[in-house]
Amino acid sequence: MMRRLLRPTMRAVAMPTACLSRLAPRLARPLATKPSTELIKELRTRTSAPMKKCVEALKASEGDLEAAMDWLRKSGVATAAKKAGRGANEGAVAVASGDAGLVLVEINSETDFVARNDIFHVLAGGVAQTALSQVSSGGGGGPRELDAAALGALPVEQGAAAAAVPATEAISMAVSQLGENLVLRRACALPAPAAGGAVASYVHNAYAPGLGRTVAAVALRSQAEPAALQALGAKLSMHIVAAAPRYLGRDDVEPAALERERSIVTEQAAASGKPEKAQQKMVEGRLAKFYQETCLLEQQYLIEEKAGAVSKVLEKASKELGSEVALEGFLRFHVGEGIAAEAEGESA
Numbered sequence: 001m002m003r004r005l006l007r008p009t010m011r012a013v014a015m016p017t018a019c020l021s022r023l024a025p026r027l028a029r030p031l032a033t034k035p036s037t038e039l040i041k042e043l044r045t046r047t048s049a050p051m052k053k054c055v056e057a058l059k060a061s062e063g064d065l066e067a068a069m070d071w072l073r074k075s076g077v078a079t080a081a082k083k084a085g086r087g088a089n090e091g092a093v094a095v096a097s098g099d100a101g102l103v104l105v106e107i108n109s110e111t112d113f114v115a116r117n118d119i120f121h122v123l124a125g126g127v128a129q130t131a132l133s134q135v136s137s138g139g140g141g142g143p144r145e146l147d148a149a150a151l152g153a154l155p156v157e158q159g160a161a162a163a164a165v166p167a168t169e170a171i172s173m174a175v176s177q178l179g180e181n182l183v184l185r186r187a188c189a190l191p192a193p194a195a196g197g198a199v200a201s202y203v204h205n206a207y208a209p210g211l212g213r214t215v216a217a218v219a220l221r222s223q224a225e226p227a228a229l230q231a232l233g234a235k236l237s238m239h240i241v242a243a244a245p246r247y248l249g250r251d252d253v254e255p256a257a258l259e260r261e262r263s264i265v266t267e268q269a270a271a272s273g274k275p276e277k278a279q280q281k282m283v284e285g286r287l288a289k290f291y292q293e294t295c296l297l298e299q300q301y302l303i304e305e306k307a308g309a310v311s312k313v314l315e316k317a318s319k320e321l322g323s324e325v326a327l328e329g330f331l332r333f334h335v336g337e338g339i340a341a342e343a344e345g346e347s348a
Helices: 002-006 017-028 037-047 051-060 065-083 118-132 148-152 167-178 226-243 255-271 276-294 310-321 339-347
Strands: 090-098 101-109 144-146 183-191 197-208 211-221 326-334
Touching: 037 051, 037 065, 051 065, 090 118, 090 197, 101 118, 101 197, 101 211, 101 326, 118 148, 118 167, 118 183, 118 197, 118 211, 144 148, 148 167, 148 183, 167 183, 183 211, 183 326, 197 226, 211 226, 226 310, 226 326, 255 276, 310 326
Parallel strands: none
Antiparallel strands: 090 101, 090 211, 101 183, 144 183, 197 211, 211 326
């Protein structure tokens, strides 16, 4: 009798329909488990994303690697949008070269610390290689500006383990990884001379091979030995970094810039109170100095003492190499140059 009284009575209790409807989605949902180390490692290898982000992505995608990569890409775009309003005046210039010519690409960041990061280096190098693919072989004709917006839509290689994505998405991903705003500011191509020759460059204050704060490049038209042209071109590029010419020769000076300079020196001459003929000589002399300061061919060559103007250096090289050497074009990018002026123009 006592045993019967102590035995528990089992009864089936009917659960209300409303409760079942609320519990059903939870019961159907898989249990949130920590992704395996192998999956996290694979996702990091493919995307270079931080470990925390990889774990979040794998949890959100329930362990699906491809879905996790999509999640990271979308997350990167969202992060980039939040940081887009922050100023980016630092960064680096990347150079990429090949048979068709070379390109310079400037990507800005908020601090130079980020520009020293390997993730930034891979990004900048990838964008530069993509820009190089747009340079036609045998194009020649001097520098050619590339549209940064169009470049942003082209695919950029992310490494052997990751699929190529548009440059804008690659930048967005880097923003989420580095925590700073990044901007693809400008790009310019310098095609190899159509009649033969070589392109060469020099990177100043380098963060990595082909990446630094100031980069200059030249295109030399000649039938001389390519190795000799490369060596000469590297020295000329060093000169360009230091001397910062604005134009190749007198014929390349913008009419508005020349007229502005002529107006200034004419007023200075008039203020001297000297006779008219003396004033004319003053104007001519100061305009000649303007050309010597701004035109590459007329600048004094800074790499070798007493070498004279750059045009004289090219004449000497032509004799030594047994073939005429002509400077077809040049490029010079310095990180952040002109950003302040651009900002003033936009706010005006």
